[in-house]
Amino acid sequence: MLGLKSIDLKKVKTETLAIPVCEDKNIHDDKIISSLITRAKKLEEFKGDSGEEVIFYSLPEIKANRIILMGLGKLEKLNAESLRAFAGKAVKKCINMKLPEVLIVLPSAKKIKMEMPLPLEAIIEGACLGNHLFDKYKEEKKHVSLEKIDFLVTSDVAKSFGSILKSISTICEGTIFARDLINTPSNDKKPEQFTKIIADIAKKENLKVKIFDEKELKSKKFEALLAAAAGSQSKPRMIVLEHNPEDAKKTIVLVGKGVTFDSGGINLKPTGSLEEMKSDMSGAAAVAATLIALAKLKHKIRVVGVIPVVENMPSGDASRPGDIVRSYSGKTVEILNTDAEGRLILIDAISYAVKKYKPETLIDIATLTGSCVVALGEKIAGVFSSDDELAQSIIRSGEKTYERCWHMPMPDDYKEELKSDFADIKNIGSSRWGGAITGALFLSEFVGDTRWAHIDIAGPSYMKKGNAYCGVGGTGFGVRLFCDLLKKL
Numbered sequence: 001m002l003g004l005k006s007i008d009l010k011k012v013k014t015e016t017l018a019i020p021v022c023e024d025k026n027i028h029d030d031k032i033i034s035s036l037i038t039r040a041k042k043l044e045e046f047k048g049d050s051g052e053e054v055i056f057y058s059l060p061e062i063k064a065n066r067i068i069l070m071g072l073g074k075l076e077k078l079n080a081e082s083l084r085a086f087a088g089k090a091v092k093k094c095i096n097m098k099l100p101e102v103l104i105v106l107p108s109a110k111k112i113k114m115e116m117p118l119p120l121e122a123i124i125e126g127a128c129l130g131n132h133l134f135d136k137y138k139e140e141k142k143h144v145s146l147e148k149i150d151f152l153v154t155s156d157v158a159k160s161f162g163s164i165l166k167s168i169s170t171i172c173e174g175t176i177f178a179r180d181l182i183n184t185p186s187n188d189k190k191p192e193q194f195t196k197i198i199a200d201i202a203k204k205e206n207l208k209v210k211i212f213d214e215k216e217l218k219s220k221k222f223e224a225l226l227a228a229a230a231g232s233q234s235k236p237r238m239i240v241l242e243h244n245p246e247d248a249k250k251t252i253v254l255v256g257k258g259v260t261f262d263s264g265g266i267n268l269k270p271t272g273s274l275e276e277m278k279s280d281m282s283g284a285a286a287v288a289a290t291l292i293a294l295a296k297l298k299h300k301i302r303v304v305g306v307i308p309v310v311e312n313m314p315s316g317d318a319s320r321p322g323d324i325v326r327s328y329s330g331k332t333v334e335i336l337n338t339d340a341e342g343r344l345i346l347i348d349a350i351s352y353a354v355k356k357y358k359p360e361t362l363i364d365i366a367t368l369t370g371s372c373v374v375a376l377g378e379k380i381a382g383v384f385s386s387d388d389e390l391a392q393s394i395i396r397s398g399e400k401t402y403e404r405c406w407h408m409p410m411p412d413d414y415k416e417e418l419k420s421d422f423a424d425i426k427n428i429g430s431s432r433w434g435g436a437i438t439g440a441l442f443l444s445e446f447v448g449d450t451r452w453a454h455i456d457i458a459g460p461s462y463m464k465k466g467n468a469y470c471g472v473g474g475t476g477f478g479v480r481l482f483c484d485l486l487k488k489l
Helices: 031-041 080-096 118-130 155-161 164-183 191-204 214-219 223-229 282-297 342-357 370-376 388-401 412-418 435-444 479-485
Strands: 002-005 013-021 053-057 063-071 101-105 148-152 208-212 237-243 251-256 258-262 302-312 323-326 332-335 361-366 381-384 405-408 451-456
Touching: 002 118, 002 155, 002 164, 013 031, 013 080, 031 053, 031 063, 063 080, 080 101, 080 118, 101 118, 118 148, 118 164, 164 191, 164 282, 164 479, 191 208, 191 237, 191 258, 191 282, 191 302, 214 223, 214 237, 223 302, 223 323, 223 342, 237 282, 251 282, 251 342, 258 282, 258 342, 282 302, 282 361, 282 479, 302 342, 332 342, 342 361, 342 435, 361 388, 370 381, 370 405, 370 435, 381 388, 381 435, 388 405, 388 451, 388 479, 405 435, 412 435, 435 451
Parallel strands: 002 148, 013 063, 013 101, 101 148, 251 302, 251 361, 258 302, 361 451, 381 405
Antiparallel strands: 053 063, 208 237, 237 302, 323 332, 381 451
């Protein structure tokens, strides 16, 4: 349960009070909080530096069982992500201490030189996202999420921005849903299961749901998608979610790669590259969670999510290097590497979306290439688009949500790498270099004149080490970014 509180600290009763502290400046207006910070800084071990914390118990001037003060470092380095991380750490601290609730103090927007509601949004996000534990498969539940999280704000803030609490928590719930989908092991989310999980929740939110089974995919000639799924006993699916508000004047399509496990197929991945391949459906999770969040928020734009879902496995039925398939668009594709399967399912989904919905804008999101991780590391997604305005809009939303993106090049001469001697196009480049670029250029051949961007999330979709507000595993990257972006398109 979440709430905004604007009450006198002398009267408030709480289990735990969490206060952010800057090293060099007081960022609070309240006199009681200021006095607590002064007392804390007299201690040798606490100066307000980043990572420092101190706990006071049962002080007479405030009715809190414990007061946690957490350092943020110098004011000049403070930003929305600092506040997001502070709130996440405060919540996780309380979870580890087996506490039921926390009251988090919002600093003065004027003193931290941020305009409302940015600092409030950041703190709510950090707290909501930090209050998540994926322990479904553990017999012993060692930690329990907090039952109650409140935010201490001024009466003016509570009055002016109280409505954002629901919207932010809804978007964060979507992010957590995406995380849970990603963290679910592949044996429990084969394509049939995965699409059913999404469909059941989407229907409850009154989204229009259409599932294409293997028979329909064959009859409609989704041959590239079917080629990627050919080696698995688990049959492919494609799920389409539609959010159709009344009087919507434009249509946006989101396409998400849904490979519930990627072995590489005949081009089998080696040990060390297989273990986290349950996360190769992170793009699908982001799209599904975004559509569900938009439905809850009653978003005004028509948004369609197209999610192709396969399992890529080796067998006697699997696609072979050298095979040629005819895609949904009619173009033939020479498959030279069966581990470049994500782009095969995406091109059929993209071609279908362009033909069926004629969207004003289409954005696909996918764990597409290891090359993008080599280029940008594990914390930044690559954005590929010939539309600079669209790319910059995505980047700005990424900056706001801290789901960071970088605009990557798409030079025309690199298309030479995709020329095939036997088909219209081949699914990998001629050399090992620039794989993220050639992957994006491959997709671009199937979007026609549609305004389009591709987001490669191979790096930030999954974390091997948790941070302040996300545990080890799926991050849900893309949900918050999309929800912010779609307000501006």
